[in-house]
Amino acid sequence: MDEALAPIAPHIRRLRLTSFRSHQTLDLTCANGAVVITGANGLGKTNVLEAISMLAPGRGLRSANLEDLRFRDAQGLTQESWTVLADIEGATTGAIRAGVAFEGEGGRRVRMDGETRRVDDLAQALPQLWLTPSMDRLFVDGASGRRKFLDRFAQTLDGGLSRHLSAYEKAMRERNRLLQTPMTSFSSNSWLDALEDTMALEGVAIAASRLAALDALAVGLIGLREAAFPRAEIALEGTLEAGLRAASAVDVEDGFRDRMRATRALDASAGRSLEGPHRSDLQVVYAAKNMAAKDCSTGEQKALLVGLILAQAQSVAARIGDVPVLLLDEVAAHLDSHRRAALAEILTHLGGQSWITGTEMEAFSGFAKNAPVTAIQMTPSGEAVTL
Ligand SMILES: Nc1ncnc2c1ncn2[C@@H]1O[C@H](COP(=O)(O)OP(=O)(O)OP(=O)(O)O)[C@@H](O)[C@H]1O
Ligand SMILES: [Mg+2]
Structure with a gap:
């Protein structure tokens, strides 16, 4: 890639989830650059990316029904609603507090700085693209x-x-x-x-x-x-x-x-x-x-x-004029170390925020060397620890 094109790409500074999939509550503080989420299988890494994808039109990166995203406990009891709150910051948008909620029926409700808006408005403020293992085929x-x-x-x-x-x-x-x-x-x-x-x-x-x-x-x-x-x-x-x-x-x-x-x-x-x-x-x-x-x-x-x-x-x-947020689920799988390092370098040069998941932090050493990284470890108790 040639040059970093935007001064500050729109990115998420803080992400809060309520009753979203496996996350009863989750509160992440992050920065522009790479946000690497690691942890064992099934701890809710992809769920975090899916929550971010709810800030875009469509049914998100798993093409799920909005009802199925509500937190369900081990007894099968399902919460009535879920919310995704994102504090967004960017050069063109300034600071925005965005919220998306599903309340059991109808579609998503989208709010930006306290006002009801359409999901297309939110997508404009925070453009995003994703890559998931299901796209391998x-x-x-x-x-x-x-x-x-x-x-x-x-x-x-x-x-x-x-x-x-x-x-x-x-x-x-x-x-x-x-x-x-x-x-x-x-x-x-x-x-x-x-x-x-x-x-x-x-x-x-x-x-x-x-x-x-x-x-x-x-x-x-x-x-x-x-x-x-x-x-x-x-x-x-x-x-x-x-x-x-x-x-x-x-x-x-x-x-x-x-x-x-x-x-x-x-x-x-x-x-x-x-x-x-x-x-x-x-x-x-x-x-x-x-x-x-x-x-x-x-x-x-x-x-x-x-x-x-x-x-x-x-x-x-x-x-x-805005670098989109990239949601890269399990992106290191199938890439050799040379390509992983090149990916880190290209993403850094691009200058946006990239959410990257994987089971082992070692696979992302290239990022730590090249870029500001927010490293988040999911724990079996459902917490997210910033390393
Ligand atoms: N509606 C729901 N309520 C509660 N838990 C859910 C719900 N939907 C999915 N889950 C749980 O979320 C977990 C999967 O989360 P996720 O796919 O984010 O894991 P992951 O950390 O990405 O794992 P992997 O490394 O295998 O990709 C599973 O344990 C699944 O049972
Ligand atoms: Mg996953």
Whole structure:
């Protein structure tokens, strides 16, 4: 990476959890730089990262239901609510006290400095990206994980994307449902027309946002030090995305609307909408070997993923001026010592806050040498001790 881009990246100074997963209460004081959380299996390290991910749109780094995050004791008694409070500080945001709460039903309630806000506002104040062991199969499994991976990054650049995605999905679900109900004619149904209008409009907005993210990521990848992490070549496969490369948004929208109308009977028999941004796929190739990522070794795939996250962080910093918070769960696993040291160096240079978990502190000696580190040890009694 070239230069540290932001003076003080937005970061968490203090994190307090109540009744969140295994943490009845937890109070952590931390600083910008690396926050390394170590401890034996099952002590709640990933739960801390998951709590931070609740400050972003979506269902967090485990894609969990909000109800399941409530603390449950050994007798199976579940608390009614959970809260995540974060004191945030950054050059552009200043100091913010943010809180996210789930109270048993409905969605999350988000407050910033005592005022009710939307989660998108919070995400803007504290952009974040994450990498978890469940993403180790990102290149091998189906396209939906790769779409989510790109969308999560695209969301940090385009605050409106999460609303476009949910509006599109809602209209598509309704269209799929309607196509399963008996109707006299597929071609004249004004309710279907209206849903397809929405899908066309929102679909093109999604595709445009993804293309912008893809281009930003490509620039970030060029800045990545190839010696440490393999450079990926990326492309996006999708009819709307390809359309937008060649034609205007209005034309792509009209074309998509026409095709949906023409394929109603086909989609009805398939039981789903066969075309749209919900079918797009992010393609990743290990550039130096010209090898599809899915055919690379386990360690190579991990290194490609870490490289992609670092490039994303770099792109976000370049585009919006703030280095995102990185949640790197078990990131040292599969990385050799050379790559671990390079990761420490790159993160330090980037200048943001990175939350990193692992079972052994030794794996992070590279960080201690290179950067300000908050080292936190989880104990079997559920406490977090700052070393
Ligand atoms: N809703 C809940 N209430 C109470 N405990 C929970 C809840 N959900 C999960 N847990 C507990 O949290 C623990 C797992 O926490 P977490 O995944 O954060 O551990 P970890 O420290 O990351 O472990 P590892 O090193 O294995 O990754 C498990 O013991 C699990 O039983
Ligand atoms: Mg874990």
